[in-house]
Amino acid sequence: GAVVSQHPSWVICKSGTSVKIECRSLDFQATTMFWYRQFPKQSLMLMATSNEGSKATYEQGVEKDKFLINHASLTLSTLTVTSAHPEDSSFYICSARDPHSGRSGDTQYFGPGTRLTVL
């Protein structure tokens, strides 16, 4: 149980274009999803917290107009990187919180990640 998928697994795009990444919880309903960014050989940096039906909460330093997050249903959140540039190239990982996973529902289950390369 508690499977999270991401699509696409990798994407290459030209500078200036927009890219949408989908994150789905396959066998549970996730009221909260998280988006992370990971640079090579580094830890995960939380970008934003996404709650179903409301606006995302962005971490300090993350541009909300550049990284658009939509959590339209209990099983789907999307991250759109707008007007992508080479410095946006990174590994983007989402996670979903399973509210039935135990104390405070605080276990997060992670997707496999999306490798974005901006040329």
Next chain:
Amino acid sequence: GDSVTQMEGPVTLSEEAFLTINCTYTATGYPSLFWYVQYPGEGLQLLLKATKADDKGSNKGFEATYRKETTSFHLEKGSVQVSDSAVYFCALSSPGANSKLTFGKGITLSVRP
């Protein structure tokens, strides 16, 4: 604020060696503690967790005990395999709605045959 400190890496071991990866934390209240593993090119997988003091999480031969007195959650395995080669992240989650995960820097484990 919350923080997680992991021992510096990378770590290289021979197959069947004993593994310890240290993790200490700073948090207010009573956090939940986690170990996640990331295999090359993949996302993170939950390895084990503990939600209160003295709890022991275990999975796939790995164990970690929630030690409140030393604010630690060290990961151990009695006999590592080549397939255990991965990056290991210690993390904590403080209680509350939308509780966020705070990660350590991660440590790369390489197991040679």
